[in-house]
Amino acid sequence: MIKMIKAYLDWDFIxxxxYFELYKKNPHIFQAIFYVDLDYYMELMPEDIKEExxxxxxxxxxYSNTEESKVLTFRxxxxEEFDKEIEYIINDFRHYIENKKGYKLLKNDNNSSAKKEKSSQYYFWxxxxxxxxxxxLDLSPEIDTGRGPVDFKISYGNKFRVLIEVKLASNSDLIHGLEIQTVQYMKSGEIYESYYLVIINEDSEFKKVEKIKVLAKEINLKYNIKVTPIFIDARDNKSSASKLPKEEFDNLKFNNRD
Incomplete structure (x- = not known):
């Protein structure tokens, strides 16, 4: 029992x-959304976090009782806000994979091969x-657009909607998925923006980056839509920051990120 209690305390401390990062972003609604009262954790908080x-x-x-707060709640x-929130979600996903060893969750136990595409999709979810x-925001995984399921749709009511596909670079249908499937899903759902997330597990897969970027530009011009490809480095032997080639960084840099 003592070990079990210690395990829970260790997990809470971690x-x-x-919790605090989420609280800082949404202090007015944090507890209502996550059912977490941070007062309960104050004894476990490092002093700097407790003070902040x-x-x-x-x-x-x-602020909570002012008229301005009531207006803000229902604004x-x-x-522009919706776009930045979508970019933040994708950038966070990429950050955890590339810089927080999240790529390990996408590898098989022997760490020598990538798990199936579904693992990357579950992680994004x-x-x-x-x-x-x-x-x-409303998140709908495996939404059926009428011509087959797309990985994710994120929307704010009916005003703003975006589709997100998560693919392995090793997928034999990578080009078809962008050129045919994604375009059809967007047409069926009458959605004009999408992100095409490509997970790179091997050095050799970088050769597909430029082709995907060029194809996305052609699709956008042809159909008057906006498909944004994002490339995520899930290799376990990636270069350290001090040795990262500039061209590799440019290929993986998030598009239109402030």
Whole structure:
């Protein structure tokens, strides 16, 4: 029993920074969305986090009864906000894979081969769901557009909608998936923006990057839509930051990210 209690305390201690980051982004609605009362964790908090938490909490309490806060709660999102929130979700997914050893979750136990594509899609689902709950966005995995299921649709009511496909670079249908499937899904769902996330597991797969980027530009011009390809480095032998070639960084840089 003592070991079990210690395990829970260890897990809570590890979770505190994650909880706090979500709280900072959404202090007014954090507890209602995640059912977590950070006061319960104050004894476990590092002093710097506790101090910052108490300052934010005081501001929230002072602000919560004002007329301005009531307006803010029900304010509709603007297109620019929606776009940045989608980019933030994707960038977070990429960051955890590339810089937080999240790529290990996409490898088989022997770490010598990639898991099936579904593993990458499940990983994205977890990351996206946390953000979508916090930002009042609707996340629909495996949504059927009428011509087959697309991996994800994220929407804010009927005003703003985007499709997201998560593919392995090793997928034999990678080009077909972009050129035919994605375009058809967008047409069927009357959605004009999508992201095509390509997970790179091997050095040799970088040769596909330029072809995908060129094809996406051609598709956008031809159909007057916006398909944005994003390339995610899930290799376990990637270069350290001090040795990262500039051309490799440019290929993987997030598009239109502030």
């Amino acid at each position: 979770s505190i920074p994650n 938490y108490l300052k934010i909490k005081q501001k929230v309490l002072m 509709e999102k603007k297109k 977890i990351i996206a769901e946390i953000h979508c709950k916090a930002k009042n």
